[in-house]
Amino acid sequence: MNAWLGVISAEHVRRGVALGIGQIGHGKRPGLARMRTGDTLVYYSPVEKTGDRTPLQQFTAIGDIADDEIWQADEGTFKPFRRRVRYLDATPVALVAVRDQLHLTAEANWGYQLRRGLIPLDDHDAVVLRNAMAQ
Secondary structure (H helix, E strand, O other): OOEEEEEOOHHHHHHHHHHOEEOOHHHOHHHHHOOOOOOEEEEEEOOOOOOOOOOOOEEEEEEEEOOOOOEEOOEOOEOOEEEEEEEOOOOOEEHHHHHHHOOOOOOOOHHHHHHHOEEEEOHHHHHHHHHHHOO
16 A cells, blocks of 8 residues: 655645545546555645645645545536545644654755655655544
Protein backbone atom coordinates (compact mmCIF):
# COMPACT_ATOMS: atom_id res chain seq x y z
CA MET A 1 0.00 0.00 0.00
CA ASN A 2 1.08 3.54 -0.68
CA ALA A 3 0.32 6.91 0.82
CA TRP A 4 -0.29 10.15 -1.05
CA LEU A 5 -0.45 13.82 -0.17
CA GLY A 6 -2.99 15.84 -2.12
CA VAL A 7 -2.77 19.62 -2.03
CA ILE A 8 -6.20 21.27 -2.06
CA SER A 9 -7.93 24.18 -0.31
CA ALA A 10 -9.68 23.31 2.95
CA GLU A 11 -13.04 24.34 1.50
CA HIS A 12 -12.69 21.78 -1.30
CA VAL A 13 -11.46 19.12 1.13
CA ARG A 14 -14.59 19.53 3.29
CA ARG A 15 -16.81 19.10 0.23
CA GLY A 16 -14.92 15.95 -0.77
CA VAL A 17 -15.20 14.50 2.72
CA ALA A 18 -18.94 15.22 2.78
CA LEU A 19 -19.36 13.45 -0.58
CA GLY A 20 -16.96 10.60 0.25
CA ILE A 21 -14.86 11.34 -2.82
CA GLY A 22 -11.29 12.21 -3.67
CA GLN A 23 -10.35 14.66 -6.40
CA ILE A 24 -6.87 15.85 -7.35
CA GLY A 25 -5.42 18.48 -9.66
CA HIS A 26 -8.63 20.37 -10.43
CA GLY A 27 -10.38 17.15 -11.41
CA LYS A 28 -7.72 15.67 -13.67
CA ARG A 29 -7.49 11.88 -13.96
CA PRO A 30 -3.71 11.09 -13.88
CA GLY A 31 -3.18 11.61 -10.13
CA LEU A 32 -6.14 9.45 -9.24
CA ALA A 33 -4.91 6.72 -11.59
CA ARG A 34 -1.69 6.41 -9.56
CA MET A 35 -3.67 5.30 -6.49
CA ARG A 36 -4.84 1.78 -5.63
CA THR A 37 -7.48 0.35 -3.31
CA GLY A 38 -6.30 0.67 0.29
CA ASP A 39 -3.82 3.48 -0.37
CA THR A 40 -3.89 6.32 2.13
CA LEU A 41 -4.78 9.82 0.94
CA VAL A 42 -3.90 12.79 3.15
CA TYR A 43 -4.94 16.28 2.18
CA TYR A 44 -2.78 19.30 2.90
CA SER A 45 -4.51 22.67 2.60
CA PRO A 46 -2.21 25.64 2.14
CA VAL A 47 -5.25 27.97 2.22
CA GLU A 48 -8.90 27.96 3.33
CA LYS A 49 -10.27 28.86 -0.12
CA THR A 50 -8.70 28.87 -3.55
CA GLY A 51 -7.34 32.35 -4.19
CA ASP A 52 -6.82 33.22 -0.51
CA ARG A 53 -3.60 34.98 0.35
CA THR A 54 -3.70 34.12 4.07
CA PRO A 55 -1.91 30.81 4.71
CA LEU A 56 -3.77 28.01 6.50
CA GLN A 57 -1.07 25.31 6.27
CA GLN A 58 -2.98 22.36 7.75
CA PHE A 59 -3.34 18.68 7.06
CA THR A 60 -7.12 18.67 6.75
CA ALA A 61 -8.32 15.11 6.03
CA ILE A 62 -7.12 11.53 5.84
CA GLY A 63 -8.72 8.43 4.39
CA ASP A 64 -8.22 5.28 2.39
CA ILE A 65 -9.00 4.72 -1.28
CA ALA A 66 -12.17 2.58 -1.28
CA ASP A 67 -11.89 0.85 -4.68
CA ASP A 68 -10.21 1.02 -8.06
CA GLU A 69 -13.04 2.81 -9.88
CA ILE A 70 -12.37 6.26 -11.32
CA TRP A 71 -15.38 8.05 -12.74
CA GLN A 72 -16.11 11.40 -14.29
CA ALA A 73 -18.71 13.57 -12.57
CA ASP A 74 -20.87 16.00 -14.50
CA GLU A 75 -21.27 19.41 -12.91
CA GLY A 76 -22.29 21.27 -16.04
CA THR A 77 -19.18 22.80 -17.58
CA PHE A 78 -16.96 21.14 -14.92
CA LYS A 79 -16.47 17.39 -15.39
CA PRO A 80 -13.92 16.26 -12.78
CA PHE A 81 -12.61 12.74 -12.31
CA ARG A 82 -13.17 11.27 -8.85
CA ARG A 83 -12.60 8.23 -6.64
CA ARG A 84 -14.36 6.96 -3.55
CA VAL A 85 -12.51 7.54 -0.29
CA ARG A 86 -13.32 6.19 3.18
CA TYR A 87 -12.41 9.17 5.33
CA LEU A 88 -11.37 8.68 8.93
CA ASP A 89 -12.67 10.77 11.79
CA ALA A 90 -9.82 13.23 11.93
CA THR A 91 -8.92 16.58 13.37
CA PRO A 92 -6.99 18.99 11.15
CA VAL A 93 -3.37 19.37 12.21
CA ALA A 94 -1.26 22.45 11.67
CA LEU A 95 1.93 21.92 9.71
CA VAL A 96 3.95 23.52 12.51
CA ALA A 97 2.72 20.83 14.95
CA VAL A 98 4.29 17.97 12.96
CA ARG A 99 6.84 19.60 10.68
CA ASP A 100 9.88 18.48 12.69
CA GLN A 101 8.65 14.85 12.62
CA LEU A 102 8.13 14.54 8.85
CA HIS A 103 10.59 13.37 6.23
CA LEU A 104 8.55 15.42 3.73
CA THR A 105 9.66 18.70 5.29
CA ALA A 106 13.28 17.78 6.03
CA GLU A 107 14.79 19.30 2.89
CA ALA A 108 15.25 22.99 2.23
CA ASN A 109 12.63 24.25 -0.22
CA TRP A 110 10.49 21.19 0.55
CA GLY A 111 7.31 23.13 -0.25
CA TYR A 112 8.21 23.44 -3.92
CA GLN A 113 7.09 19.85 -4.57
CA LEU A 114 3.58 20.71 -3.35
CA ARG A 115 3.01 22.56 -6.63
CA ARG A 116 2.52 19.20 -8.32
CA GLY A 117 -0.73 18.76 -6.37
CA LEU A 118 -0.09 15.11 -5.53
CA ILE A 119 3.07 13.62 -4.11
CA PRO A 120 3.91 10.25 -2.59
CA LEU A 121 4.35 10.05 1.18
CA ASP A 122 6.66 7.53 2.78
CA ASP A 123 5.30 5.10 5.37
CA HIS A 124 6.83 7.04 8.26
CA ASP A 125 5.09 10.29 7.31
CA ALA A 126 1.77 8.50 6.72
CA VAL A 127 1.92 7.06 10.26
CA VAL A 128 2.92 10.40 11.81
CA LEU A 129 0.02 12.16 10.11
CA ARG A 130 -2.52 9.41 10.83
CA ASN A 131 -1.58 9.47 14.54
CA ALA A 132 -1.56 13.26 14.78
CA MET A 133 -4.93 13.63 13.07
CA ALA A 134 -6.56 10.89 15.16
CA GLN A 135 -6.14 12.84 18.41
